[in-house]
Amino acid sequence: MNRRIVSRRGLIGTGAAGLSGLLLSGCDRLTGAPSVQHFIGHAQSLSLNAQRLLLAGQPLAREYTAKDLSPMFKANGTSMPTSDDYQTLMNSGFADYRLKVDGLVGAPASFSLADLRGLPSRTQITRHDCVEGWSAIGGWTGVPLHHVLNKVGVLPSARYVVFHCADDLDDSLDGSGQYYESIDLFDAYHPQTILAYAMNGAPLAVPHGAPLRLRVERQLGYKHAKYVMRIELVERFDHMQGGKGGYWEDRGYEWYGGI
Amino acid sequence: MTDASLADPAAIPLPPRPKPVREVIYRHTLLVRATHWINVLAISLLLMSGMQIFNAHPRLYFGQYGADADTPWFELAAKGPDDKPQGVLRLGGLELNTTGVLGVSKGPDGQPAARGFPRWLTLPNDQDLGTGRRWHFFLAWTLVINGLVYVAWGFASGHFRRDLAPTGADVKPRHIWRSIVDHARLKHPTGEEAKRYNILQKFAYLAVIVVLVPGIILTGLTMSPGIDAAFPWLLDLFGGRPTARSIHFMCANLIVLFVIVHVVEVFLAGVVNEMRSMITGRYVVPREHAS
Numbered sequence: 001m002n003r004r005i006v007s008r009r010g011l012i013g014t015g016a017a018g019l020s021g022l023l024l025s026g027c028d029r030l031t032g033a034p035s036v037q038h039f040i041g042h043a044q045s046l047s048l049n050a051q052r053l054l055l056a057g058q059p060l061a062r063e064y065t066a067k068d069l070s071p072m073f074k075a076n077g078t079s080m081p082t083s084d085d086y087q088t089l090m091n092s093g094f095a096d097y098r099l100k101v102d103g104l105v106g107a108p109a110s111f112s113l114a115d116l117r118g119l120p121s122r123t124q125i126t127r128h129d130c131v132e133g134w135s136a137i138g139g140w141t142g143v144p145l146h147h148v149l150n151k152v153g154v155l156p157s158a159r160y161v162v163f164h165c166a167d168d169l170d171d172s173l174d175g176s177g178q179y180y181e182s183i184d185l186f187d188a189y190h191p192q193t194i195l196a197y198a199m200n201g202a203p204l205a206v207p208h209g210a211p212l213r214l215r216v217e218r219q220l221g222y223k224h225a226k227y228v229m230r231i232e233l234v235e236r237f238d239h240m241q242g243g244k245g246g247y248w249e250d251r252g253y254e255w256y257g258g259i
Numbered sequence: 260m261t262d263a264s265l266a267d268p269a270a271i272p273l274p275p276r277p278k279p280v281r282e283v284i285y286r287h288t289l290l291v292r293a294t295h296w297i298n299v300l301a302i303s304l305l306l307m308s309g310m311q312i313f314n315a316h317p318r319l320y321f322g323q324y325g326a327d328a329d330t331p332w333f334e335l336a337a338k339g340p341d342d343k344p345q346g347v348l349r350l351g352g353l354e355l356n357t358t359g360v361l362g363v364s365k366g367p368d369g370q371p372a373a374r375g376f377p378r379w380l381t382l383p384n385d386q387d388l389g390t391g392r393r394w395h396f397f398l399a400w401t402l403v404i405n406g407l408v409y410v411a412w413g414f415a416s417g418h419f420r421r422d423l424a425p426t427g428a429d430v431k432p433r434h435i436w437r438s439i440v441d442h443a444r445l446k447h448p449t450g451e452e453a454k455r456y457n458i459l460q461k462f463a464y465l466a467v468i469v470v471l472v473p474g475i476i477l478t479g480l481t482m483s484p485g486i487d488a489a490f491p492w493l494l495d496l497f498g499g500r501p502t503a504r505s506i507h508f509m510c511a512n513l514i515v516l517f518v519i520v521h522v523v524e525v526f527l528a529g530v531v532n533e534m535r536s537m538i539t540g541r542y543v544v545p546r547e548h549a550s
Binding site: 028031032037040041042043044046047051054055059060061062064068070071072073074127129130131132133134135136137217218219220248251252253254257258259 | 312313315316318320323324325326327328329382383384385387388389390392393394396397399400482483484485486487488489490491494499500501504
């Protein structure tokens with residue numbers, strides 16, 4: 001009996017020491033193992049599928065009023081793209097800017113800012129939720145993405161909309177730091193998914209993504225690509241850059257930013 | 260053990276005396292034990308990955324928005340010169356120097372670095388929000404599924420009604436006061452009383468099951484822009500995403516407080532017996548006090 005208690009105590013002690021060792025030292029080698037990371041990554045598809053079920057009726061994200069606006073809307077990520085092409089566009093007030101839309105579409109096209117302003121517009125005051133945990137409320141005006149997609153005609157094989165941007169977050173010479181993002185057609189056709197050219201009643205400022213940025217209101221901030229230059233319709237994105245569908249996705253964030 | 264008669268079979272046997280009754284009861288069912296230990300692991304790692312996520316923006320706000328230009332009610336920050344930073348905890352107008360642990364602690368290179376919670380408390384150790392989030396959501400699903408199994412079983416088996424629901428006698432002020440005094444004197448129930456949860460224990464467990472865990476799950480969901488579109492009432496219930504994030508943090512702190520008290524009580528009540536009952540289910544009923 002005595003021996004049993006001692007051995008049990010020893011067992012508990014060893015277990016507790018092992019557990020606290022795991023917890024306190026972090027034991028990065030175990031928790032960071034690719035197989036472990038792969039396994040826990042399955043929860044991501046669970047979250048995506050659960051949210052798609054809950055969002056099947058395509059409800060809108062909450063819209064706020066002008067008195068709810070953040071006094072200072074934080075500009076995150078790039079605040080001034082450095083490429084010569086962008087600088088040239090900016091210096092002429094984006095008069096020569098053309099949004100290219102191509103890929104799996106019936107009729108590739110390009111749109112000037114005037115073209116985009118001529119399409120039906122939507123204004124929405126929404127909350128911008130950063131993956132880091134902060135939130136800011138801003139007002140956005142732009143053309144709903146589905147109007148642009150309908151203009152070019154999306155082919156049945158297209159599944160994702162990829163946004164190619166003007167900013168290179170790493171100032172890389174080989175383009176590996178070029179910002180890009182992707183959403184699927186479920187979010188692309190949502191009424192609040194807009195290409196915004198104005199913020200809080202004024203033309204979109206450079207730190208916030210001038211001349212055009214994406215608003216995809218039911219996802220986190222990193223999905224809201226700024227400085228959008230080209231939209232490409234694709235069936236898959238695993239051949240692009242890091243293969244994960246976005247600049248931050250290639251650096252460890254999840255593709256689905258609804259959570 | 261020092262009795263020579265046990266070691267020496269030739270010794271004259273002692274006169275027989277009444278064997279003390281050692282009453283063993285089956286205290287915790289397999290389901291309670293299994294869900295408990297899954298919770299231990301999940302909650303520990305949720306706290307650690309939660310601190311990793313918190314570190315990405317170590318400030319908390321109330322309201323519908325909150326970012327760098329807005330005033331936080333709580334903050335872990337670094338101040339002073341870059342080569343000799345000072346870590347501080349700010350709570351309202353209060354500022355505490357927490358260098359070495361909160362705000363500023365040793366980075367991977369051993370040098371002091373600006374960091375909300377220290378690297379030895381976070382999962383993973385290094386600043387890595389993406390991996391922290393992957394862990395957190397995997398564990399959140401684990402906690403939710405584990406919790407649903409426990410709650411469904413708790414109702415179906417009568418565990419809640421039988422073991423956790425306070426009885427009429429339990430909630431008499433005199434009885435509650437008696438239990439408070441007993442806890443303060445570190446006196447633990449014996450005999451029949453030890454076979455059931457005491458009233459403070461019931462209150463503590465119910466607070467965790469009914470308030471803290473549902474609260475932390477709902478405030479966690481409120482931080483998801485997708486869930487907010489599906490259930491906008493969550494934003495009204497908690498008063499905005501930044502407030503929900505604050506309440507999430509407070510619930511986590513209260514859960515830590517519960518765990519500390521819970522583990523201290525395990526040691527005070529007898530760590531071997533308590534641990535055995537939580538592992539094997541079998542619990543030796545402490546004998547009645549003399550007199």
